[in-house]
Amino acid sequence: MDLTSPNAPDTSGTLDEALERLHTFGPERDGWLSNHAPMAVEALVRHGQAPGVHRWLDHYRARLEDMPDRFTEVTPENWQEALGDPRRIADWAAYFARETAGRPWREVLAEWWPRLLPGIAAGATHPVIRVGHSVRTLLSADENAPRVTELAHALGYWAARHQPLPPLSAAAPAADAAAALDAVAPVPDQSGGIQGRLGQLTAFPRWPGRPVAGPEAARARLTELVRAATHRYATYGYGAPIMLVHAATAPNAVLRTLPALPRALWAPSLEAAWAASAAVTAAYSPARPADPGAVPGGLSAEEVFARAAAHGDDHTIKFTDTALDVGGATALAAALRSVELNPPAF
Known part of the structure; x- marks a missing residue:
């Protein structure tokens, strides 16, 4: 391409x-x-x-x-x-x-x-x-x-x-989005499909730890969540390379939609986005991080996306698109990791 x-x-x-x-x-x-x-x-x-x-x-x-x-x-x-x-x-x-x-x-x-x-x-x-x-x-x-x-x-x-999650209790609060994702407990049985896995959810860490102070704060926390989930893929994505991209792409979809919504809906949108990201993390994240391996240096964002496009896998393309929204070397490394982990389409 x-x-x-x-x-x-x-x-x-x-x-x-x-x-x-x-x-x-x-x-x-x-x-x-x-x-x-x-x-x-x-x-x-x-x-x-x-x-x-x-x-x-x-x-x-x-x-x-x-x-x-x-x-x-x-x-x-x-x-x-x-x-x-x-x-x-x-x-x-x-x-x-x-x-x-x-x-x-x-x-x-x-x-x-x-x-x-x-x-x-x-x-x-x-x-x-x-x-x-x-x-x-x-x-x-x-x-x-x-x-x-x-x-x-x-x-x-x-x-x-349309599928609501099961009733969930709040676990201990987390200081930031990265810590909150790390504190999400994996579901006990990760052998089946997503329906069975989501049915095992019982609690998520409380994040943000206190109510957000208005729409702009909600957008800032949502941006933080997308960044944390994107970065986390570099070391945890190996556990379920296709499914774990959604821990980042789902909240990013909410973030992209905020400007079209009344500002009164931004805080509840953050709450739902956190639930979605935490649910995917609980359902598919492995217990331990892996070494992300060597990452080619000096690649621009455009070059990283070109690699994803040439790879052709739909999830890889969408995750790399989110990584470019996040920006920075760690996000680009996570995108390249998705190119490595997911099977090419063609």
Whole structure:
């Protein structure tokens, strides 16, 4: 894939073309595995990799399934009974398509964000990550039909897979986000899938240790959490190289969404993002850190992302995208670690 100017506006139309290709497909395959293509192509285009996006999609096509059949229409009167019903994935996508066609997308997002936030663990956090990629595009580029439709599909996926965590108690407070992640106790049985692992959760460290003092403090703590989770991957990612990227990418999706939300929702967004990151950490983190190994020196952020793009793995692309948001040598080292640990796509 060719490398062009990172973060430049996509004047080629590649992202819109890719999203239109993808909106005929469902958000999952094999009953529960997530379709990562909308998130990956957004990151590829944002970081200058637009020329290779359609080729990447051609390879990824084998992992896509058609949008499932409609089940029962979701309406303003019955949405609560439809929440968390995966049979209604297509119904939820249609519902949000109608909602975003009838009023501004920010208004729809602000109404539904607090309804969906308690189920942030839905689909192993992929729906909220997809929302974060979609909102980032809408905030930084034209609000055209493919991009608004992408938000509708992302919100619909989240609603259909909505999954609250079990009731949790608060363990001892932690001084900062890195210490809080280190204090998360692994679930006793890490042999099964994510549903069984999340069902074993009982308590998380209390972080932040005291209530945040307003929206800006919430954003600062959320930024701290994304940084800590990204850095931690360099030494703990070996335990579950694919799943542990979500400890960073899920809270980063929330961070990306904050500017589109009323400021009153920023503090509860921080609370949910911490729960998501801690849940993934508890479910998949190994007991001990590993030596991250030698890291090639002198690579720029653009060169690191180019390596992730050439590697082609969707999780690696998305994690490297988050690492570039964090910035700095440690985050770039973590991104290179993901390139090393995850199998290449092509």
